[in-house]
Amino acid sequence: MMPKRAEDDGSVVNYGPLSIDDSHHEQDDDSIQISSSLSLCRSSTTAILCRLRWLRYRCRRFRKIALFSVLFVLCFIISILIVSETVFHISFRNLLRIIFGAGSSKTDVVLEATCLGNTTLLKGGISVEHLNLTRTAVGFTKSLTDDTEIISHGFYWDEQDAETTKWRPQGVTTFQHTQSGRRFALVSWYGRAEEGYANRGGRISFVDISSMQHESSSTTTKATITSEQYYSYAHVLLVDDNFCTLPNIHVGGIEQVNGTLYVADSREGEMNILEFDIERGLYELPSEDDDLVDETMLGYRYLLRQSSSIRSPTKPSFLSYDNDHNQFVVGTYFRCGGKVGMHTDSKKCFDRPENRIVWVDGERIGESNGTIDDSCSNLWHYFSEMQGAASAIVGNMTRVWVSSSYGAGADSHLHVIDISPLSKLECLGAHDIVRVEDATIFRFPPGLEDLHIKQSEADRFMWMLTEFEQRIVFATKLGLILG
Numbered sequence: 001m002m003p004k005r006a007e008d009d010g011s012v013v014n015y016g017p018l019s020i021d022d023s024h025h026e027q028d029d030d031s032i033q034i035s036s037s038l039s040l041c042r043s044s045t046t047a048i049l050c051r052l053r054w055l056r057y058r059c060r061r062f063r064k065i066a067l068f069s070v071l072f073v074l075c076f077i078i079s080i081l082i083v084s085e086t087v088f089h090i091s092f093r094n095l096l097r098i099i100f101g102a103g104s105s106k107t108d109v110v111l112e113a114t115c116l117g118n119t120t121l122l123k124g125g126i127s128v129e130h131l132n133l134t135r136t137a138v139g140f141t142k143s144l145t146d147d148t149e150i151i152s153h154g155f156y157w158d159e160q161d162a163e164t165t166k167w168r169p170q171g172v173t174t175f176q177h178t179q180s181g182r183r184f185a186l187v188s189w190y191g192r193a194e195e196g197y198a199n200r201g202g203r204i205s206f207v208d209i210s211s212m213q214h215e216s217s218s219t220t221t222k223a224t225i226t227s228e229q230y231y232s233y234a235h236v237l238l239v240d241d242n243f244c245t246l247p248n249i250h251v252g253g254i255e256q257v258n259g260t261l262y263v264a265d266s267r268e269g270e271m272n273i274l275e276f277d278i279e280r281g282l283y284e285l286p287s288e289d290d291d292l293v294d295e296t297m298l299g300y301r302y303l304l305r306q307s308s309s310i311r312s313p314t315k316p317s318f319l320s321y322d323n324d325h326n327q328f329v330v331g332t333y334f335r336c337g338g339k340v341g342m343h344t345d346s347k348k349c350f351d352r353p354e355n356r357i358v359w360v361d362g363e364r365i366g367e368s369n370g371t372i373d374d375s376c377s378n379l380w381h382y383f384s385e386m387q388g389a390a391s392a393i394v395g396n397m398t399r400v401w402v403s404s405s406y407g408a409g410a411d412s413h414l415h416v417i418d419i420s421p422l423s424k425l426e427c428l429g430a431h432d433i434v435r436v437e438d439a440t441i442f443r444f445p446p447g448l449e450d451l452h453i454k455q456s457e458a459d460r461f462m463w464m465l466t467e468f469e470q471r472i473v474f475a476t477k478l479g480l481i482l483g
Contacts, residue, residue: 111199115244116297122243123284129180131206131234131302132287135161137473139212139229144474145442150481153212154474155231162471166195167203171254171264171318171450172465172473174209175278178259182210187465187473188251188263188450189235200237200298201246202263204254207233207473237300238263238276241307243283245298246274252333253318253388253450257362261304262328264316273310273319273330281305314358314379318386318450324393326362327425331389335406343406345413345441349384356381357389357402359425380428383415388451390462394482396421397434401462401481403448408468412448416440416483440483445469453478 116122137155144152156162157169171188185207191197209231238246246265253264261276283303297303317333334355336346349355356379388403398419405412417439419425423432447468454461460478465471 111247113201113240113244113247114199114298115242116239116303119243121286122303123286124282125280126282126284126302127179128175128177128184128206128278128282129182131236131282133206133208133232133234135233135235137207137231137233139231140472140474141229144444144472144476147442150442150476152474152476154472155207155209155229157471157473161205166192166197168192168467169205169449169465169471169473170250170252170467172463173254173256173261173320173450173452174454174463175206175256175259175261178279182208183212185209185231185463185473186254186256186261188254190250190252193248199245199247202238202249202251203300204236204238204261204304205233206236207231234302235300236282236302236304237297239303239305241305243297243303243305246306250317253316253320253331255319255321255328255452257321260307262319262321264312264319264330265309266315266317266333271312271315273312273316273328274306275308275310276304277307278304281307312358313360314356315354318388320388320390320450320452321362322359322391322425323453323455325359325391325398325425327359327391328362329357329359329389329391331357331386331402333386334384336384343385343404343410343412345404346384350382352381353379354381355384355386357386357400357428359391359428361426380433382433383413387412387449388464390451390453391419391425392453392460392478398423398425399482401451403444403451403464405446405448408446410446411443412446412466414442414444414448414464414481416442416481418483442481442483445472447471 135158137157139153139155141151141153143150161167167189169187169189173186175184175186176182177184185205187205187207189203189205191200191202212229212231238249238251240246248267249263250266251263252266255262256278259277259279261278263274263276265272265274281304283305285297285301285303287301312330314330315332316330318331320329321327322329332355334349334352336349336352336355358379383402383404385404385406386402387405389400391398391400393399398421400417400419402415402417403412404415418434419428420432420434444464445466445468447466449465449467452463454463454475461475462478462481463473463475465473
């Protein structure tokens, strides 16, 4: 509807949206132009001022947004560094290599070994009871699985070894000194190529667990750390017969039998099981001059010298010893699981020939003269990302435990399966496994590695360890994880 206005004479005039009063148009023309100019001037000034105010406001907002963005990015980076350092044990330098692909993290890079320059400084044939154990591990007793009835006892490393990114723990076994009766847990570590430590090879931690109590309450659900649960230990560097380090060795599994330490050597082109005589192969450098020690062998006071090696029938990623069958259990790690960075049991791994376990007769190792013949073509293979395996007779069955894990983001699996009692372990094949689809799976913390069965006076225990998060070494009664 058009707007209306009443005139003085009572008539009504209609106005459109853009209509102008014609009677006043000429006399107001000049005033309108002046008013328009002033209005235009005021409008331009206001617009400029408003524009300046808007820009200043936006600049302030931009500075705040930029500041908050920088703070957020810094917090995010710090969080990544903290998680990488404490959980994954990855240093900032290594993290940059992973992200940007700088440098090389391959373990098959040829490196120069570090050799002892002056062997006259060495004192050979020292006993493990004379090791100067200068580091201290803290003991614990608690449940490590979802089942609170399964109690484990073990220890945490000291702060330096718990957090180091340069070394990573892999294998575990036990050793008892014949004369003194002192008991030791032996743990292998490898120098990480990503941190520039691959040339240092491997080392063994000798942890005195003589005071460790195996008896634990089956109802304990929380850690019960007491002042008596402390275990002293020392690191011993592995060297070859020329007193040189073993660059790039992964030492993924170790086993001690009758005073000989067997070490898995999975380096490209090696495929060996190395032997070290614990009783006669320990050497000590002089301790009076610390500078001399640092200059001679990477700061290590003790060396364990290789005595011989055996050619393995499969890539020896890990190994253990089955005392009931007098068999060595040698296995190969193969990445064939599911999600990236996560461990999953994948059926596509069941029949992969690269992913296998071999049982080798103990006497054949002792008489092998450097080679173990692989006379069986149908070797057993099953789980993905296998990190350790052990077997023993339980009742009238042979029971096999297999640890599998990948990365620090997913729980590890401990698989328990039975083998047909009529099976020949040396040539064990998939057809010998009883109801493999019904394997019992125990879930342990991430990074579960090597397995070792220890027979004590009263019971048998499964020794295990983890390489990620709060690194632990622990033993669980075998009767609690029978499946």
